[in-house]
Amino acid sequence: DAGVTQSPTHLIKTRGQQVTLRCSPKSGHDTVSWYQQALGQGPQFIFQYYEEEERQRGNFPDRFSGHQFPNYSSELNVNALLLGDSALYLCASRRGLDRGTEQYFGPGTRLTVT
């Protein structure tokens, strides 16, 4: 059983460009969340998708947008990249929305903006 997978592993972009990151949840999971982890920091919640809808959003600008597909996979899009967007982007999946359910993380996509 494959866990959470993310692609690509690494990405280098230039300021002002746009990027799309992809995530496939663990089998049986229908809820996907995205996090940004800056170097030396804890992950910061970007948003969560359930039933193809954004359910909650963290303190991130509208340049960050997402989508969830009928097969529960998800994309994170970032427009007009800034140097400060350089970080590890983590996708996490779980089953449902109960506060106690375990969340599984993917290995992340390392984004570098130059």
Added chain:
Amino acid sequence: GNSVTQMEGPVTLSEEAFLTINCTYTATGYPSLFWYVQYPGEGLQLLLKATKADDKGSNKGFEATYRKETTSFHLEKGSVQVSDSAVYFCALRNTGGFKTIFGAGTRLFVKA
């Protein structure tokens, strides 16, 4: 708002020493509490969890007890190994279950 505060690192211990990493939280309602571990070059892994007051989560020799009266969830291990060297994150998820809030992480180094 909801937040998690954990002790600053790095924490450096010798093999077989006792480990405590402090974690306190601020939250409304009754959050679930988690410890995650991030080994070098790897993603986050759930280490243990507790979903209500006085619950004790445990895994791989690590333990943490949900203390509502002190709003704490300290991580402990009786005898650390070199392989425990990693970054440990305390986290909470509140009623509503939408987002997980993480602490800043505590880096642990264990020397042979």
